[in-house]
Amino acid sequence: MLKFKNKYLFYSFYWGIILYIFYNHFKTISFIQDDAFTVLRYVKNFLEGNGLVFNVGEKVEGYTNFLWVILLSVIYKSETLLKLNFDLPQLTQILSSFFGLVFLIAVYVTSWKIFSSLKNYNKTLQYISFIFPVMILFTTPFNYWSFSGMETSLFATLTLLSIHLLIDFEKGNYYKYFLLTSILNSLLRPEGLLFFVLLIVVDIIYSFLIATKISPFDETSKIISSKKKKVIVIFLLIQLVYISFRFAYYGFPLPNTFYAKTEFTFNFLLRGIDYFFKYIITDLYYGVVLLPVILRFALKKFDRIEFIIFSFGIIYIILTIIIGGDVLPIGRFYIPITPLFYMLFFYSLLNLKQFYEFKMNSIIIGLLFATTIISSIINYDSNKTEMMEKRSYEIGLVTKMKSYADWIKNNQTKNVTVALSTIGAFPFYSNVKVIDIVGLTDEYIAHHPKEVDGIDENLPIFWKERHYNADYVINQKPDFIIFPAGAKPSAFAECAIFINDEFYKIYYLQLFYADGFDQLLPIFFKRNSVRIDSSDCNVKFLSHYINANNLFLSLVKTKNRKIINEILHQADLANQYCPKRVSEINSIKGMSFYHLGNFNIAKKYFEDSIEEDSMNTISLFYLMNTYSKLNEIDNAEKTIIRLRKISSYAIKDLYYN
Template sequence: MFVAGGLGVLFLLGVRAAWFFTIDDAYITFRYSDNLANGHGPVWNVGEDPVEGFTNFLWMVWHTPFALLGLDLPTVAKLTSLVAGAAALVMLVRYCHQRYGLVAALTAGGAFVVFVPTYFHLTSGLETVAFAALVLRAVIVTLRALDDRPVRVWEPPLLLVLAGMLRPEGVLAALPAFLLWLWLRRRDRVAWLWSAGAVVAGAAYFVWRWTYYGHLFPNTFYVKFGNVAAGTAWFEATVPLLAPLLALTLWLLVRRETRWAGGLLVGTVATTYLTYVVSGPSMDYVHRFAYHAFPLLCLGAGLAVGPIRRWYLASAVGAVAVGWVAVTGVQPFDLPVIANYGPDLARAHVAIGKGLGQVDSVPPEERTVALNDAGAIPYYSGWTTVDIIGLNDEAIAHGGDVTQRVLDARPTVIVVRSLSPDVPADAYGMDVLQVTEGYEHVATVPMRDSYYKQVFVLPEWADEVREPIMAAVDEAQRTYDPGRYELTIDRWLDRVRKDFPW
């Protein structure tokens, strides 16, 4: 109990230190949830053909009733992930302690709580921690079946369906655990009935979303998938990050006692990571995609040190594994960006979005915006949006010319990223000078060092848009890390010290 309490305290402190972080991509999902709650269906732009610009259908549906109640969706997402993360920690500690005792539990739980990216993924607003916890649960349920312990017959099929609805690759991640469980229950007619039900439910969902959105895969697939070179680089970066955990999980295959558990864990990690190796995951901050299998590797490490008979040797091996991820977890090159991302997003993207949302004099049919950061600005503004990256734009995702797409749309507002206070010539393949010809440049909004938002408005609406945007931006710039734009860990630690003055 003391050990569990200590790990729980560390976990809560980590959550508090990262609580202000929300990734811009999360607001894409929130926009779909909001539109669904308002009766428009899971769409990006109300009144237009549906586009599947998210890869977390179940996460989007989960937030819909909260949107209907008018609750703050970023907070709902954080609280949901907090519960999922706490559940993962409890599962790790409980299973390892029951199976092998204190050292195993400390190794698995310790690795989980000292890994700094855990807390940024938990507070990001995305489904990362929920998905990792769900896959972990699927594996632990099957491990219980291997141990001849009772397992609810409906749980493995349900977990398979939920994993597939939570992320497109979720079926692959949960499949090894499900297949092994089904093999263990191969003579159980009820298990086959539940499995058939899962197949029918999963197929019905797949056919519905294919029919509704018109494409076999989510729109993001056509933007991101297929960069094998990037996938190889991702794999090469992931192996050193988790080396002791990977080695200990593989070691399970050597011992007869742990061979079945090792095969399940290795198979699940392999199927989970295979998608990212062949796709080259983009928008991968502080090892987000590697994290999907991270709790499994924590579990593997705990199960590997557990059978070591000499407690001091087991403790030493466990300490090396825990210490390794503690060190590598603070070394991602983008950690300074992510650690300061919360206030940076709030004083730029969120402020611009809220400012646009306050514009009442522009007619609803003229409330259109084109931009490359399709998250907080579309969500808070509610304006019809052209996503020039293509995540939420079918024409661009399938190879359409970005410049021509924006020229044809002729949006009232254009917001582009720049790496200096000067207006860029190009933004994600869009000719900025061409598409903004005839527009009025109304604002340069600093987000952080070397990152600015340039705001252009059609002349007839420039005054109506400028005033609310600048009012929201000025207030946000005074509120969130005023005057500080440097990308340093010290800026984050200064905020943490204010939260924990002791």
């Protein structure tokens, strides 16, 4: 009884500490990734009776987490009936965090299952399983994605449970639970189907290796048990039904995002390699974690657990490299396999001959536990800064996009169309028709991309999805076009639009004061009259224009006067390649001198800019402020009148300084 009580107290203390740390991480890190709002838009339309669509009336599968959409819909409908008053963003964040905690429990349970199969397993060694939830709790990918409002934590949990159940596949009804978990995982993410295939295949290969070792003439049919055959058939039938539904409803066998994202090119391969090496450094301790299992394979001493987990993990890594890794940050793709590699490190180490007869006592386990915790915390702290920077970026993006949505709802009619590349918070909060310029929720762009020569990896931009079609977007005549980074493009699709002649002729940039964001935000409007200009613009203009903008932002942040020469140099190069955009180029020069306090020089550039394009609202706004700084009040007031005619939303209560 005393032993039970002590064990109970230990478990309570351990999980109490885990829960305390988890809750503190939640308070510090929790946010909602912009991508999560894309799913919420589907959920909202589904609950409102519009079907599983992004834009009402357009059946496009722009999500890759069917089960998550259904789960959110069912729970939200239930809690609405119960009057719990959670909104959809709160619900997705709660579920994501909840499954993050469940994932930690799954890590413990799976590790216990794995280590209990050791030949030298004893009562002391059972406590080794408590190491792994702590290790995962102090990894940045787990923390970032568990508190992001996305389905990643549930997917990682189901993946781990699948492996747990596969270990005892032939015992009792384990194969049924494995089948159920695998089906749910395949409905949650497309990778779930891949994971099922990988796990079954590597297990069959191991059975084949063992069978041929024992009896080279053994029949292959005996290698695949009747239970495995049954699981494979039922799983494939379920997939056939699901794909048939997808094909009948959306017209394609795969999600639209597959056609919009997937590309097998050398550049994608390089990105995938970079993604993998970052994972090796940040989460696998420069590859040290893999050394024991690699040694076991080299010695041909591996057992079934090592073969399944290591083969599964390595094949999955190779596939992620081939597809170019993930466009989203902080190692999302590798979360399901990270705890497995941690477990393999200790499991393979204890299986080595040198450790096989080593008696693991409580002191050794305690030292191992302490060393692991300390190294995990140190590693977490070294990677935390990057995680928090990405989190801050997402929070800023969501806040900005919500401000755009609020402005559209408050100042425009409902039947407007907006084109942009970030299809999360803005579509969810605005409820307007959206043209997704990177094609994730646009069927035409996904299947008919049109690249522009010169828009390539060398451009200094953040988002590099290669599927876009600027001509198609402009031909749709969107009422507004939004670049999330402001007035400059930050994605291939935005670059293609920005350099497009029709865009230059039809659209101009307006500013509006966003109360929620407490600053001016740019948005491209249609001109009242089309600009007539037949001169060409070399695509090389883009690189220098973006560089000049980025340097300007650096100047504003650092106040480093030395940057001004490089800004002018980049701006002049941009002007050489595209003289007709001289108004925008002079705006950058003027803003740079304005923020250095050289108002007379700034005034000259702004006046030249407006002379070239009387609808350059950025130059007009800055010129208004410049006149104010120079105490030219009459000119400032005249500029206000001009600004109000073309960008009436830019000034709030005669705002200028």
